[in-house]
Structure formats: C-alpha cells, structure tokens
Amino acid sequence: MRFVIAPLDVVKIRLQLQPHSLSDPLSYENLRGSPIYKGTIRTLQHIVKHEGITGLWKGNVPAELMYVSYAAVQFTAYRSTTMLLHRLFNEEDRLPQAAESFISGATAGATATVTTYPLDLLRTRFAAQGNDRVYTSLRRAIWEIRRDEGIKGFFRGLSPGLAQIVPLMGIFFAIYETARQPLSRLDLPWGSGDATAGLLASIVAKTGVFPLDLVRKRIQVQGPTRSRYVHRNIPEYSGTVRTIRQIIKREKVRGLYRGLTVSLMKAAPASAVTMWTYERVLNLLIGYGGDDSAESAV
Template sequence: MHGERLKDEGSKLQVVAAGATAGLISRFVIAPLDVVKIRLQLQTHSLSDPLSQRNLQGGPIYKGTLPTLRHILRHEGITGLWKGNVPAELMYICYAGVEFTTYRSTTLLLHSAFGEGSLPHGVESFAAGAAAGAAATVATYPLDLLRTRFAAQGNEDRVYPSLRRAVLTIRRDEGLKGFFRGLGPGLAQIVPSMGLFFAFYEWLRLPLGRLELPLGSGDAAAGVVASVIAKTGTFPLDLVRKRIQVQGPTRLRYVHKNIPEYRGTVQTVRTILATEGLRGLYRGLTVSLVKAAPASAVTMWTYERALKAYIELGEKGLDNWLS
C-alpha cells in the first residue's frame, strides 16, 4: 500500500503507525504527571488559601507537584500514579494517529487549493495543526473523559471498578452526551493550542536541527519550546474542561468531594473567577508545563524516528505485506 506521498513524509500507513507509536510511548512516560495535573486542576482550594476559605472535608488538599506525588504514593500506592492509563493509552494512540494523518491530509489539501509554497509556512502549519487538533479531539473525546474520571477517583468508594463498567454506567446514567461533557472548551482550547504548536514546531525544527543537541537533533527541543508556548496561553480552558468532565451523578464521589456544579464554559469560568480568583484558572499549570516538555519531546522525537524507520521498512516491502 504505497499511498500518495508528501515529499519524504511517508505514506498514510507509515504516518498513522509513527503517530500511534509516538503517542503510546509518550503517554506511558508522562502518566504520573498527568494524574498529578488532573488532581490539582480539580482542587478548588490550596494550602496557600486562607483557612477560612477552605473546605477541609472536601478531600485532600495538595500543594505542588512533589507533595502531590508523595500523597498519592502514600495513600494509593505506585499504581495510583497510573490511574486512567488504559483509556489514556488508547486515547493517545488514536489521537496521535488521527492528528498526524489530518495534519498531513490538510497540508496536501492546502497545496492542492493554493499551490505548494504559495501560503506563508507559518499560516499553513497553523491551519493544518488546528484542523489536526480539532479532528483528533472529537474522535477521541470519550476516552479523554474516561481518563479524567479514573485519574480523579481514589481507592476508597471507587466510582468505576473497570473500564467496561465505566462505559456502561455513563451510557445508562448520562446517555451518549455524557461521554462528551466539556467538548466545547476542549475544542476552544485545542484549535489555537495545536495550531500554535505545529507552527512553532515547524519554524524551530530546522534551525534547531543544525545545532549540536542531545539525542542527535533539534526535534525534541523544538517540540518542548512549541508545547510550552501553546499550552500556557490556553491552560484555563483545559482546567475548565477537566472540571466539566467530572460533572454528573458521580461528581461528589471522587477524591475531591467538594467539586462545585458547573454548567457550560462561560458559567464555569465566572464561578472559578468569583470563588477562586484568577489563580484558580491556572491550578496545575506548573506540572502541566513540566509534563508538556517530556511529553512533546518524546512524541516528536519518537515520531520523526519511527516514521523514518517505517519508511525504510516500507522500501523493503512492508507496506505491501501489510496491505
């Protein structure tokens, strides 16, 4: 199966395989930081808040990445740091495959519509990245919601004992729309975030590639810088998405038992600003940026090398064997 190629960027099969490989490896590496980020995002108060503003009966109160890691290890064991990893792995594999495929297809479409090289490179990368992020978000959103809910539950009074039970329970109690809670802020975040990410990545990849950097190229460094820039500007929408994802009949059964009831993106933002201040929209930002660096570096570094390996295998007839 030798699909149409974009220069030396590989066939459709090779792009999907490389994207899935990158997503799988990246997710496993950063899973503990992802759990920490979700716990911090769902927390309505921190240790630095005045005592009068805290609800001490609302579950654990975390402060910082390392204390949260230690708290989870002490109370939930090492497996607590990989809660939600199964739906997350499935999400990352599917997300990366859809993302890179859509990015490539959108680039080809833009070349066909406007001519290759006619659009500024940054505009082309932004448009392709935004389209890729939106398509991948919609396609994998139910898995993202399941990942959040598993990461939010403790060992006592577990909300969902298994992935299968979670799917059946949400379908029964919340309907199909229950799997898409928070999709609005998710799309509002991912379009500019991924657009900026791919634009900065493509802009930085070649110049950084000429430098003598660890691991042999500037792919990883470009991925880190691009991810930090993109995520910082859109982080509040990510937090809003997490808060809405745990709404519904199980809202008060997670580790944080004082999660307020939110309805819609705008109302959620207003409530957080009124009760937690501007800082409330950035809970977990530090660990998110810490997570973004290795996640993006591993993803892009693995993708570039996996794609190269699959192209080499394809030249030996692997594509025909897989067809």
C-alpha cells in the same frame, strides 16, 4: 513512555480539580473531607500514602488507548490537511509556512479530540476517584455513564476541549515548523532540532491555553457522580465562560493555572520525543516509498 509519565498525569488532574483556594481559611465543612494538595511532590506522596502506589496509575488504561488513538488520528489528519492545502494552492499562491502549519495543526487537533474524547473523559474520572471507587472497571464505567447520562455524558466538556485544542495544536505546529529548520543547523547533542523545536512549541502552546484544559477537567466530572470523587466539594459548572467566571471569583486568576508546572513537566518532554520520532519515521517512509508528494509536505 505513557506508562512512565502516568503518575504526573494523575497529579495534574488532582491539582486541576482542587476547587478550594489555599490562601483562604479552610474548614471541614467547605472541604467536605477533600484532601489538600500542595505541589507536585507532596501530591505524589499524599496519593501513595492514602491510596497506595497503584493510585498513581489510576485511569492509565483509557489514557493509553486515548494516546495511541489520538496520535494516529492527529498525524494522519495533519499530513492529509497539509497535502490538501498544497493541492489547493500552487507554488506562487502557497500560504506562509506558519499559517499552513497552524491550519493543519488546528484541524488535526480538533479531529483527534472529537474522535477520542470519550476516552479522555474516562481517563479524568478514573484519575479523580479516591478510595471510594466511583467506577469498578472500564466496562462498568461505560455502562453506567451511558445509563445515567446518555451518550452526551461521554462528551461533557467538549466545547472547552475544542476551544483549547484548536489554538493549542495550531500554535504548536506553527512554532515547531518555524523553529525546526533554524535549530537543525545548530550542533545539538541529539543531532537535530526536531526535539528542541517540539519542546519549545509545547511549552509556549500549553501555557497559553492551559486555563481551558482546567475548565475541561472541571466539567468532565460533572453529573450524578460529581460529589463522589476525591475532591467532594467540586462546585456545579455549566458552560465554558460561566465556569471561567466562577473559578476566577472563587479562586482568583491563579486558580485557572492549577497544575501548570506538572503539566509542562509531563507534556514538554513527551512532545519532544514524539516529534523527533515522527520526523524519523516520516523520513524513513519517504526514503522507502519515494513519495515526492509526501516529501513536499514536510
């Protein structure tokens, strides 16, 4: 699944990192040789034309490692937090379903983000480099970032990352758990409401916090290699609030939503499949293990 949607991920990152406003007159001086991307299809075509078909899978290795690790940590933390809340509050004092799901989702998202963040940064930097390769291999990238930027270099943009993921996963799971039961009673073609609830939750949550995702990407490519990526005119950014102000001043509010369409094309179906699979595997494990405590957390 991740391999199939990898090109959309590269397109999203390229659009998010494009700092020039397409409504303003563009000159070679302010572009500094950077490409001009307009829309998902045109960006795909541009990358294939100038970088070859393999350019659509740049950053896929750290992305694959990140997605596998992220999912494992996220769902483990979500289940653990949910079961902890059940132990802390008895039946009479139990939190509302939406509040419980928000807390569990936010905790799971924050834990998974911090744990896998260096892979996320590596994914972004590889996807952002053009024919002039900034890093020749994953091993070399890790060594150079450690040498030139220190350990903190692997965590550039973590603040907006956490500011994004906490409400993102909180809203996602709150909507998912709220919508799953009513949707499960409908006669849907795939047999349950899990996938539809996951799709709906992903669209709402992603759209709501997307500007912070864009800010995270812009900050991730800061440092000594900033002017060597495919967009050579990326400004210097520091701090979440300051970066948001700079983007609004230079690119208007719509600049904070570059790549939203392709992001939803990529994330919404993936969330639907993920949640459908999660519910099936969880029910299978409960059926085999007879874990009453696990069942009560569903």
